[in-house]
Amino acid sequence: ITVAEFHKKIKDAFEVFDHEANNTVDVREIGTIIRSLGCCPSEGELHDLIAEVEEEEPTGYIRFEKFLPVMTEVLLERRYRPIPEDILLRAFEVLDPSKRGFLLKEELIKYMTEEGEPFSQEEMEEMLSAAIDPESNSVHYKDYIAMMVIDES
């Protein structure tokens, strides 16, 4: 895939959020754009990226001219690769040391909102709505992962 191809891809993704058709997007949408281009940065990495593309005096908007070169390099270097399924599974297993095969709702909430880069309440609720089996009040993470992965493709 050539650089020109990358440029077009980046432009398309950027334009989805360029509501005023003036080659700028709200900085709060940058994460969505970057992630939908195939990258999987952490929040910390995302903030670093934003700092790179922001204006010297932050305006709340990111200009395409600044975004394009930075994002192109990210794609060329294949930075922030997505997480393979098996690694994800092991991450869940770490949180489930007794190997039950599931996490209770309270446990999931505790980990997601207190550990790592904590979820907001909205993020938590969204995850719960899809992940939790209401009968057992738990998430069977193997199935959950499988379901989400199918979704992606």
Next chain:
Amino acid sequence: MGSGTSTQHHFAFQNAEKAFKAAALIQRWYRRYTARLEMRRHCTWRIFQSIEYAGQQDQVKLHDFFSYLVDHFTPSSNHERDFLDRMFTEDRFPQDSEMEKFGDYESIEVPDNYTGPRLSFPLLPDHATALVEAFRLKQQLHARYVLNLLHETRKHLIQLPNINRVSTCYSEEITVCGDLHGQLDDLIFIFHKNGLPSPERAYVFNGDFVDRGKDSVEILMVLFAFMLVYPKEFHLNRGNHEDHLVNLRYGFTKEVMHKYKTHGKKILKILKDVFCWLPLATLVDEKVLILHGGVSDMTDLELLAKLDRHKIVSTMRHKTRKENGKQVKKEEANQKSSAGRPTPWFLPQSRSLPASPLRLGSLQAHRAGRSSSIPCGAPRDAKELARQVRRSVDLELDRCRQQAGFPVSWGKEEASPGVTADSEAGNLRERDETISWSLQVVDILWSDPMAQEGCKANTVRGGGCYFGPNVTERLLQKYNLQFLIRSHECKPEGYEFCHSRKVLTIFSASNYYEVGSNRGAYVKLGPALTPYIVQYQANKVTHMLTMRQRISRVEESALRALREKLFAHSSDLLGEFKKHDADKTGLITFSDWAEAVESVLHLGLPWRMLRPQLVNSSTDNTLEYKSWLEDLAKEQLNRENIQSSLLETLYRNRSNLETIFRIIDSDHSGFISLDEFRHTWKLFSSHMNINITDDCICDLARSIDFNKDGHIDINEFLEAFRLVEQSCSEGNASDCPQTTNTNDNGCTH
């Protein structure tokens, strides 16, 4: 994971660190997942919006089509002349006596076995409440009561000012609702959640009550009923869909005729008048201005308050705000239609302007340079200007009428003999006035806010403007207002603030594009005028879906609509693809595909983002375009068909055709004759450069006329090309239904 015997502390620390990292990983992965969903949701939204607005642009193109006809089509027979006659003339501006006749409901008998709601006048609150309940139970109001209610509504509306004034002194709270678009469930939900209207609970409904949804009639009945019952507390603003021409296209006319087969025509006639009498705006405590679309840099509330709103029968005629002088002439000439004589309801954009330069300079700049606020012409210039414009328009009109075979005497009728200089001046002043009036009204009914400063023509909608924060600010300051409430645009959350919270968009039709597409909302104002917003989604199904499922559903719907559009442009797409395939390999890259598709469809969509969902790719980066197009066709059609280009064309022009048919079917019978169909097609195809032979059309027409009585049911026609498809799929092409009887109805070859 630690074993039990090592020091707890050490492993605890390790475990904690591992847990931290594991959590971070899961979160990272999850955030990417939701981001991708978010992207899909945005793309889906863009698809729906672009298709919706493209449809509105189509309406404009339809007007161009008619103008083309008047310019270029010479009827070859009396028959054709009558046909055109009927297409182009609009009923006279209804006189009061006529209205009485049309509002005549007393002669209509309500059968004894009628179990629906009954109304008696003057209406009481119980009647209105009972009406809501009856509609909730899916009952239908009898035509007699409909007409009666409309009659009373009209009487009430006539005495209202253009701008309603409401005060929070009387009703402690005021609830403002946006577009409902025939979605009765949303209205019922609002009354259920917020409470029924009452002297303590004022309501303002901000236009677009009808079209698209399936219960526009019922919504109108409820709204009008409450307005009659609580005239001081219940207010309605006109929207751009409260317009009989728009209704022809967007479903309200169809709904009325379907629900009221006998009296529908009467109902539509009186509704046309009722719509014109709807107030244009509502002002709360002299501080909050509520109107349907928006404002422009020319908006003049004083003018809006005193103009004769009844004269603006339809904003469709005045919509197109092109930045040239031709438009002025069009709008000038259009005013005649409201002067009470039969005139073509649509007037040509003349191809040949008279040589003498119309002194349109100032007026033209006035429109073209939207960010400047030149007042609407000094009186003297305007008069002279109007006179010149009028003369040239008359010339043009005559020429076109002659071409179209209209009796030329019409042209003479306009200039009434023996007119004195004063009355001539009076006429001109009237003309000036009506132009500036209609522009004011178009602006407030069609405009949309934008983030950039300034004011520019709203080319997406074909009418009104895009107004920036400075326009808002100037208006608010000029009239000492706090903020603006408007509707007109669907928003995912049902509402949206912009212009530093000086403009609030409120949209009350939830699931507007598709189940799960958006929430609806209404806003409440108390004496402090602080907006308090309530959101909802009037469909239980959506509550139980996860975000992922919701987005998938809506997305699938959008993609289906998009695929249909793609199919409808198959020939053009093939042509474009071939351009990218110089070596004739049959393959093009995805990048080429995206470029080609955009250049044909002009939807401004992020095609590269959408490509994975529209193209099944077996290869890495290339696409066999021919088979892709064939797959598209297979989805839309049941079989491959020699007439596929015809069908494709029909698909593409489906809503235009429907609108044209409804216009031809002036008695709203739902039927047009084969002849009319053939004529329509001939005119339409000549304008659109469609190469379909007359034979093909005749065959199609006859195959659609199933009972062979020489008439085509409009509704069936629109489904007919599918039927033709299905019946042909049983055999081969030669089995296509041919007419077997010799009773041809005019399909001469």
